[in-house]
Amino acid sequence: MPANISPSIPSPRSVADKSDKSALLAAIRMALQVESSAVRHNTQSFNRGRYAATSAIPDYETLKDKARAIKEDSLARLPELLAALEASVSRNGGHFHLAPTAADASRYVAEVCREAGVRLVVKGKSMTSEEIGLNRALDALGIQVVETDLAEFILQVADEQPSHIIAPAIHYSRERITALFKRSFRTDLPLATGEELTAFARGRLREKFLQADAGITGANFIAADSGTLVLVESEANIRMASLLPPLHIAIAGVEKIVPSRKDFGPFLELLAASATGQPMTSYTSVISPPLKAAPVLAEGDAPPRQFHLVLVDNGRLNLGQDECLREALYCIRCGACLNSCSNFQTVGGHAFGGETYSGGIGGTWESATRGLQNARFSELCTGCSRCVPQCPVRIDIPWLNTVLRQRLGQLDVGKRPAPNPLAPSADSGASLSRLFFARYDLLAKWGSRFPKFSNWIGQFAPARVLLERLFDVDRRRHLPLFASPTLVEASRQLRLDQPQARKDGSSRKSVLFADVFTNYGSISRGLAALRVLRALGVDVVVSNVVADGRATLSQGLIAAAARQAERTVALLRPYLKDGRDIIVVEPSVLAMFHHDYRHLLKSGPAGELLQTLRERSFEATEYVGMVLQENQINAAEVFPALRHPLGTKLFYHSHCQQKTMGCAAPTELLLRAAGFDVVTSQVECCGMAGSFGYKKDFYELSLAVAEDLFAQVRKAESGGRRILVASGTSCQEQLQAGLGRPVLHPLELLGETLRQAVVASVP
Amino acid sequence: MLAPLFERFSRAAIDAGATVEQIPRSSTALASAIRRVTGEARRIAFANAIDLPSDPFEECRRAPNVVTARSRIELSSLDAGITEAFAGIARTGSVCVSVDHGEAGTISLLARMHIAVLASETIIERPADLFRPDCLGAKGLHRNFVFITGPSATADMGPLVRGVHGPHRLHLIVLA
Numbered sequence: 001m002p003a004n005i006s007p008s009i010p011s012p013r014s015v016a017d018k019s020d021k022s023a024l025l026a027a028i029r030m031a032l033q034v035e036s037s038a039v040r041h042n043t044q045s046f047n048r049g050r051y052a053a054t055s056a057i058p059d060y061e062t063l064k065d066k067a068r069a070i071k072e073d074s075l076a077r078l079p080e081l082l083a084a085l086e087a088s089v090s091r092n093g094g095h096f097h098l099a100p101t102a103a104d105a106s107r108y109v110a111e112v113c114r115e116a117g118v119r120l121v122v123k124g125k126s127m128t129s130e131e132i133g134l135n136r137a138l139d140a141l142g143i144q145v146v147e148t149d150l151a152e153f154i155l156q157v158a159d160e161q162p163s164h165i166i167a168p169a170i171h172y173s174r175e176r177i178t179a180l181f182k183r184s185f186r187t188d189l190p191l192a193t194g195e196e197l198t199a200f201a202r203g204r205l206r207e208k209f210l211q212a213d214a215g216i217t218g219a220n221f222i223a224a225d226s227g228t229l230v231l232v233e234s235e236a237n238i239r240m241a242s243l244l245p246p247l248h249i250a251i252a253g254v255e256k257i258v259p260s261r262k263d264f265g266p267f268l269e270l271l272a273a274s275a276t277g278q279p280m281t282s283y284t285s286v287i288s289p290p291l292k293a294a295p296v297l298a299e300g301d302a303p304p305r306q307f308h309l310v311l312v313d314n315g316r317l318n319l320g321q322d323e324c325l326r327e328a329l330y331c332i333r334c335g336a337c338l339n340s341c342s343n344f345q346t347v348g349g350h351a352f353g354g355e356t357y358s359g360g361i362g363g364t365w366e367s368a369t370r371g372l373q374n375a376r377f378s379e380l381c382t383g384c385s386r387c388v389p390q391c392p393v394r395i396d397i398p399w400l401n402t403v404l405r406q407r408l409g410q411l412d413v414g415k416r417p418a419p420n421p422l423a424p425s426a427d428s429g430a431s432l433s434r435l436f437f438a439r440y441d442l443l444a445k446w447g448s449r450f451p452k453f454s455n456w457i458g459q460f461a462p463a464r465v466l467l468e469r470l471f472d473v474d475r476r477r478h479l480p481l482f483a484s485p486t487l488v489e490a491s492r493q494l495r496l497d498q499p500q501a502r503k504d505g506s507s508r509k510s511v512l513f514a515d516v517f518t519n520y521g522s523i524s525r526g527l528a529a530l531r532v533l534r535a536l537g538v539d540v541v542v543s544n545v546v547a548d549g550r551a552t553l554s555q556g557l558i559a560a561a562a563r564q565a566e567r568t569v570a571l572l573r574p575y576l577k578d579g580r581d582i583i584v585v586e587p588s589v590l591a592m593f594h595h596d597y598r599h600l601l602k603s604g605p606a607g608e609l610l611q612t613l614r615e616r617s618f619e620a621t622e623y624v625g626m627v628l629q630e631n632q633i634n635a636a637e638v639f640p641a642l643r644h645p646l647g648t649k650l651f652y653h654s655h656c657q658q659k660t661m662g663c664a665a666p667t668e669l670l671l672r673a674a675g676f677d678v679v680t681s682q683v684e685c686c687g688m689a690g691s692f693g694y695k696k697d698f699y700e701l702s703l704a705v706a707e708d709l710f711a712q713v714r715k716a717e718s719g720g721r722r723i724l725v726a727s728g729t730s731c732q733e734q735l736q737a738g739l740g741r742p743v744l745h746p747l748e749l750l751g752e753t754l755r756q757a758v759v760a761s762v763p
Numbered sequence: 764m765l766a767p768l769f770e771r772f773s774r775a776a777i778d779a780g781a782t783v784e785q786i787p788r789s790s791t792a793l794a795s796a797i798r799r800v801t802g803e804a805r806r807i808a809f810a811n812a813i814d815l816p817s818d819p820f821e822e823c824r825r826a827p828n829v830v831t832a833r834s835r836i837e838l839s840s841l842d843a844g845i846t847e848a849f850a851g852i853a854r855t856g857s858v859c860v861s862v863d864h865g866e867a868g869t870i871s872l873l874a875r876m877h878i879a880v881l882a883s884e885t886i887i888e889r890p891a892d893l894f895r896p897d898c899l900g901a902k903g904l905h906r907n908f909v910f911i912t913g914p915s916a917t918a919d920m921g922p923l924v925r926g927v928h929g930p931h932r933l934h935l936i937v938l939a
Contacts, residue, residue: 235919288907
């Protein structure tokens with residue numbers, strides 16, 4: 001059903017400005033009702049294509065390093081490169097303009113068009129031109145602007161803002177495009193296939209290309225030393241716009257500059273592979289305008305070619321000064337972070353996006369170009385980290401969104417956002433709801449002291465209403481139960497907390513980190529890990545419980561997370577000194593050690609220990625696999641799958657951050673080696689993402705995200721039930737909520753098949 | 764071991780939706796290859812070659828369906844446009860066509876089918892190689908060119924559609 005038929009559903013335009021939270025929530029509802037199925041289909045298709053294309057690049061990781069280094073170098077030398085580019089463009093015979101603001105950029109372009117007597121402009125897709133509101137400025141002068149990228153053409157007809165940075169009409173299904181064209185162009189043509197729709201648009205636009213007085217394009221990369229533009233596209237509309245009319249205007253952000261043509265190399269391969277999953281798109285123009293060949297349109301005397309390069313600052317130079325957010329400027333607009341994001345796949349950029357920029361990277365861009373309050377949609381970043389390994393310039397997008405979260409909090413309490421996220425006062429804007437979720441450790445500590453009472457409260461309807469009102473905890477969610485005894489207490493009772501000297505078995509010494517989620521919540525995962533490791537002869541002890549900072553960081557309480565990180569490292573230091581490996585059950589906690597602590601512990605003794613911590617900390621199941629391998633123990637003999645009372649068929653869902661750290665595959669390998677018949681989920685994230693799915697505002701979205709996962713389980717079970725296995729606590733909760741069945745941790749599952757006698761006999 | 768450059772170039776170009784053939788290096792072979800591909804085409808046009816030795820299209824130009832007038836309407840209604848390509852890229856199946864010499868830019872853009880002719884020794888490994896100073900010998904890199912990888916295409920109208928504003932078909936002729 002088209003969005004504009006039902007009055008109860010807001011139009012995309014009306015929710016483009018999300019500076020107010022109610023617009024964000026309305027946009028999510030609209031997207032779930034109208035746009036979700038097309039967005040899901042299209043983004044997931046891009047996502048699969050990218051995995052295939054990037055895996056075909058043999059030196060993919062090296063190329064990313066090169067690309068990142070070029071961007072770092074270029075941005076560090078920006079003033080110098082801008083001067084060089086200005087000289088190059090004028091040497092080539094073109095005009096250069098550096099526009100400080102969006103308004104100035106639009107005004108300049110409008111003025112150039114007016115002076116040249118332009119009546120008709122053909123325009124290629126350019127997010128920068130969307131950002132500066134160029135079409136409005138040209139309209140005001142009576143100049144007709146025709147969007148010629150087919151997606152932008154659709155949006156122009158529909159009067160909507162882009163919902164994706166490379167596929168702006170990704171929220172349109174073929175059926176909805178047919179309906180839109182039939183309605184808008186009053187045609188009886190069937191327009192029932194992609195070919196028919198394309199032919200229809202081609203016919204209308206070819207005429208415009210041949211008549212246009214000016215072509216306006218963006219630019220993907222610009223070489224300072226030669227004034228060369230790289231224009232990447234597939235439809236040939238950008239070639240038309242840059243080649244046919246006598247006047248070519250290119251508009252781009254200042255961050256598109258690289259030193260020279262030879263720096264294009266890595267990007268040419270990375271951009272298309274990361275964006276559409278192609279080795280290269282149909283056309284990549286490498287031109288240093290103005291061209292010399294006469295414009296085609298001219299009949300009789302050809303007017304001389306004219307070229308203007310308009311580089312837009314509009315907040316970018318300020319962004320370059322922002323210690324935390326600066327790296328967003330390296331973005332090459334491939335959209336990989338959008339396509340690999342489960343939330344984005346479910347709602348698209350009309351909900352997870354602003355006026356122009358969308359997805360994980362979009363928050364920082366909207367914040368830099370239109371103001372922090374326009375970055376509110378960045379709340380849809382759950383920090384799952386699936387975008388991180390996909391980014392061709394290695395931007396830590398979850399970190400950017402965490403910083404925005406902290407700053408938005410400060411903005412909301414009327415404070416000027418602090419530039420240093422580690423300053424204690426920087427957390428002061430956190431709402432009651434954020435504090436509640438951030439300090440899960442305190443809640444759990446007290447909850448598990450009085451488990452009967454606290455678990456009763458968790459199911460007591462009036463209490464849930466109160467929790468929802470005060471803290472935004474959705475009353476429909478089952479709350480995880482608090483454990484008593486806790487993992488630390490239980491391991492003491494079972495005397496599992498003491499070193500265990502053994503002559504045979506593994507020579508590894510380790511400590512199981514009692515993370516708050518395992519210690520106060522699902523202690524059976526922790527106990528299973530201890531039992532399995534001990535059986536393998538690993539000398540393993542249990543640490544005290546300490547909040548590692550995951551919960552606080554996820555709520556944007558960065559300063560608090562940093563303090564917790566320091567305490568955690570202090571707790572772990574003696575173990576590392578003692579030669580013990582750190583074993584972590586909860587993947588999101590391990591991700592703190594491997595990934596997030598570098599932002600929190602920049603200097604001091606904790607910072608110095610970070611490298612060691614990263615090298616010597618392991619996900620529990622991955623660790624078991626390592627120990628088996630080192631001691632040449634056959635998994636099928638220690639954990640014979642046939643012994644499991646529930647059978648050998650299972651469905652395994654790995655945790656998002658576990659995938660990012662590369663420790664999902666070892667778990668799958670181990671389960672298969674033990675003899676289990678394993679079907680794995682093919683989703684990026686389950687949608688729960690720690691606290692995200694518990695929040696009232698995001699409950700529906702969280703379950704909508706999980707629909708893919710649930711459908712995959714149902715499909716896998718068409719031939720009979722499978723044991724549900726997941727590594728993350730919140731993934732387990734999500735699966736249980738959707739499928740109504742208990743979910744095991746891989747080590748609980750393996751622990752139930754353990755044949756101690758086999759291990760004991762291994763020399 | 765990697766397959767020879769031509770084979771990988773050819774496979775990648777076909778994956779991108781192009782068709783590829785390799786022919787002996789003679790103007791007669793080229794003329795008959797072009798006749799074969801253009802078939803019933805009523806209006807075809809050639810862009811002058813500057814990188815290939817001599818004039819490879821000399822024989823082809825005598826065909827009756829070759830148009831030489833160059834009004835915008837005529838250019839826009841070409842059935843086939845034939846240009847040279849100064850390089851091929853094995854990894855991506857792309858060809859590089861200069862867009863600022865004569866009419867190669869517009870002919871390769873406005874015709875329904877684009878036929879690009881390249882010499883086999885100009886096929887290189889990857890796009891980045893092109894920017895090395897020694898890549899194409901003393902001639903150096905063209906100042907204005909385009910990497911062409913398959914025909915024009917879009918996924919904006921739902922399924923992948925080949926043939927949008929630019930050529931609907933791309934045929935590559937490699938001179939052995």
